[in-house]
Amino acid sequence: KQEVTQIPAALSVPEGENLVLNCSFTDSAIYNLQWFRQDPGKGLTSLLLIQSSQREQTSGRLNASLDKSSGRSTLYIAASQPGDSATYLCAVRNYGQNFVFGPGTRLSVLP
Amino acid sequence: NAGVMQNPRHLVRRRGQEARLRCSPMKGHSHVYWYRQLPEEGLKFMVYLQKENIIDESGMPKERFSAEFPKEGPSILRIQQVVRGDSAAYFCASSPPSVSTDTQYFGPGTRLTVL
Numbered sequence: 001k002q003e004v005t006q007i008p009a010a011l012s013v014p015e016g017e018n019l020v021l022n023c024s025f026t027d028s029a030i031y032n033l034q035w036f037r038q039d040p041g042k043g044l045t046s047l048l049l050i051q052s053s054q055r056e057q058t059s060g061r062l063n064a065s066l067d068k069s070s071g072r073s074t075l076y077i078a079a080s081q082p083g084d085s086a087t088y089l090c091a092v093r094n095y096g097q098n099f100v101f102g103p104g105t106r107l108s109v110l111p
Numbered sequence: 112n113a114g115v116m117q118n119p120r121h122l123v124r125r126r127g128q129e130a131r132l133r134c135s136p137m138k139g140h141s142h143v144y145w146y147r148q149l150p151e152e153g154l155k156f157m158v159y160l161q162k163e164n165i166i167d168e169s170g171m172p173k174e175r176f177s178a179e180f181p182k183e184g185p186s187i188l189r190i191q192q193v194v195r196g197d198s199a200a201y202f203c204a205s206s207p208p209s210v211s212t213d214t215q216y217f218g219p220g221t222r223l224t225v226l
Contacts, residue, residue: 004153034214043115043202044154044217089153098144098167099215101154 002027004092004102012108013080021075021105023090028068031097035064035075036089038104044089048075080109113138115205115218123224124193132188132221136205143186144215145178148200160186161208193225 003026013019023033032051036044048057048064050073056065063076077084087106091099116135124130136143145157159167160180171178175193180186190197200222204215 036217041222043117043219044204046214046216049214091154098156098159098170099154100156101146103153 002030002092002094002097002100004090004100006088006090006102006105008105009103010106010108012110014110015080015082017080017109018076018078019080019107021077021088021090021107023073023075023092023102025071025073025092025100027094028071029094030068031093031095033064033066033073033093034091034099035062035073036091038087038089040086047088077107080107082109082111084109115140115203115216117201117203117218117221119221120219121222121224123226125226126194127192130190130193130197130223130225132190132201132203132223134186134188134203134205134218136186136203137216139207140205140216141208142206143180144204144206145186145188146202146204148202148220150199154202157188190223193223195225198223198225 005024007022034049035047038044050057050066061078066073085108087104089104090102093099118133143160146154148154156170158171158178175191177189200220202220203218206215
C-alpha cells in the first residue's frame with residue numbers, strides 16, 4: 001500500500017529565500033507524481049506533473065525533481081514571495097491506482 | 112472553458128439528514144474523482160467514475176455513501192443519515208477521456224458541516 005509523507009509539516013521563511021519541500025513515498029513503482037497548491041478554503045491547483053520516466057519538471061520559479069529509486073521528490077521554489085504562501089501537496093499515482101496524497105507542507109512567506 | 116464546478120460550496124446538515132454534493136466536470140472531461148479532506152488531514156480518494164459507470168469505489172465507506180455520474184448532468188455524491196464525523200471538505204476532480212492517468216483538475220470543494 002502506497003504511503004506518502006511530506007517534510008516539513010510547516011515552514012515559515014522571509015521573502016526572497018529559496019526553499020525546498022520534500023515528499024517521500026514507500027512504493028517506488030509509480031506512474032507519475034504531481035505537486036499541488038491549496039490555498040485556505042480553496043481547491044487544489046496543479047503545479048507540476050512528473051511522469052515516472054522523467055527526472056524533473058520546471059515551471060517559472062518552481063522546479064520539481066523525482067528520484068524513483070529512493071522514493072523521493074522535491075519541490076524547489078526560487079525567490080519566494082508572500083503570494084507563495086499556501087499548503088503544498090504531493091500526490092503519487094501507481095499503475096492502475098488513484099492518487100495518494102501526502103499531508104502537505106504549510107508554507108508562510110513573510111514580507 | 113469553465114473549470115470544475117461544485118455546489119453548494121458550503122452545506123450545513125443536522126445529524127440524520129441527507130447531503131447531496133454536485134460536481135460538474137470541465138467541458139469534454141468524462142472522468143470524475145471524489146476526494147475527502149478531513150480537518151487537519153490530507154486528501155483521501157473516495158471514488159472514480161466515468162459516465163454511467165463506477166470504476167473504482169475502494170475509498171468509499173461501505174454504508175451511507177453513494178456516487179453516480181449519469182449520462183446527462185453532474186456527478187452526485189450522496190451521504191445518507193449524516194453524522195458529525197462526515198464533516199469535511201469534499202473535492203471533485205475531472206480528467207479528459209483520452210488518458211485516465213493524466214493530470215486531474217480540481218473543483219473548489221464543498222465544505223460539509225454536520226451539526
